[in-house]
Amino acid sequence: MEVIIGKYAGVCGGVKLAIQKTEEAVKNEKNIFCLGDVVHNKQIIDNLKAKGLKIVYDIKDVPVGSKMIIRAHGESEVIYELAKQRNIEIIDTTCGSVISIHNKVKKAREDSFIIVIGEKNHPESLSHLGFAGINSYLIEEEDDILDAYMAFEETGLSKVYVVSQTTFSSKKFDILEKEIYTNFIEADVVVDKTICNVTEFRQEECKRLSKVVDYMVVIGGEKSANSRKLAELANEICKNTYFIETVEDLKNICFDGSKKAGIMAGASTPDYIIAEVKKYLEEV
Numbered sequence: 323m324e325v326i327i328g329k330y331a332g333v334c335g336g337v338k339l340a341i342q343k344t345e346e347a348v349k350n351e352k353n354i355f356c357l358g359d360v361v362h363n364k365q366i367i368d369n370l371k372a373k374g375l376k377i378v379y380d381i382k383d384v385p386v387g388s389k390m391i392i393r394a395h396g397e398s399e400v401i402y403e404l405a406k407q408r409n410i411e412i413i414d415t416t417c418g419s420v421i422s423i424h425n426k427v428k429k430a431r432e433d434s435f436i437i438v439i440g441e442k443n444h445p446e447s448l449s450h451l452g453f454a455g456i457n458s459y460l461i462e463e464e465d466d467i468l469d470a471y472m473a474f475e476e477t478g479l480s481k482v483y484v485v486s487q488t489t490f491s492s493k494k495f496d497i498l499e500k501e502i503y504t505n506f507i508e509a510d511v512v513v514d515k516t517i518c519n520v521t522e523f524r525q526e527e528c529k530r531l532s533k534v535v536d537y538m539v540v541i542g543g544e545k546s547a548n549s550r551k552l553a554e555l556a557n558e559i560c561k562n563t564y565f566i567e568t569v570e571d572l573k574n575i576c577f578d579g580s581k582k583a584g585i586m587a588g589a590s591t592p593d594y595i596i597a598e599v600k601k602y603l604e605e606v
């Protein structure tokens with residue numbers, strides 16, 4: 323079968339750098355802890371764990387005086403403070419684009435109510451909220467906007483500053499942005515669409531590719547929000563879309579009669595998995 327790999331498929335610069343820094347850290351020292359999964363990809367995590375990385379989900383589980391990696395998604399301001407109190411050395415792999423949002427939010431929180439458009443429970447969104455302080459609200463769906471407005475009213479502020487999780491759906495962001503302007507009509511609203519360019523390009527390429535192939539294969543970790551979003555986008559256009567983690571997930575699928583397959587992969591999918599999937603599809 324002819325196979326086309328979408329442009330921008332796979333690991334982005336931010337994740338690549340986070341993995342490199344983590345690999346260097348575990349190579350040089352034994353007791354390296356990471357708060358949460360470095361990236362949302364099981365294969366990469368298993369590999370790093372095999373090299374000695376210890377993953378914990380609460381900073382209290384990081385021993386005093388040890389070294390701790392902050393992953394590409396970033397962490398709340400309070401984690402940096404707690405690390406300092408516990409004499410924990412931070413190896414910060416937060417992506418530059420995420421740091422830039424933290425800095426913007428820190429500045430805006432002085433006189434504005436902050437709205438983060440993102441997924442509830444996504445570590446990156448929570449990191450932005452953690453920098454935004456108490457006058458902030460996380461919006462994922464249109465239904466959240468009224469509650470956000472009520473929270474805004476209680477603050478007595480007149481300004482609203484809106485940012486986004488870098489991997490949020492661009493289409494959904496635009497819908498929510500319109501609704502925010504409608505609902506916060508009396509407020510002074512500034513919207514900063516902080517979706518990462520790579521994410522936008524990848525989503526556009528995914529849609530374009532889905533139109534010209536018989537099958538779409540989206541590769542990404544189960545926990546990877548940006549990969550899941552790619553699969554949703556592909557599925558809206560190409561009904562033969564499969565969301566997989568590794569080549570093994572393709573083994574029970576019958577590709578009879580198809581001529582062309584497209585591959586798209588999320589920000590944390592390593593190149594070698596993309597290559598394995600390509601090879602498999604070329605041979606079916």
Ligand code: SF4
Pocket residue numbers: 334335336337394417418419420488489518519520521589
């Ligand atoms: S998707 Fe963009 S913001 Fe997120 S880690 Fe990659 S480069 Fe950074």
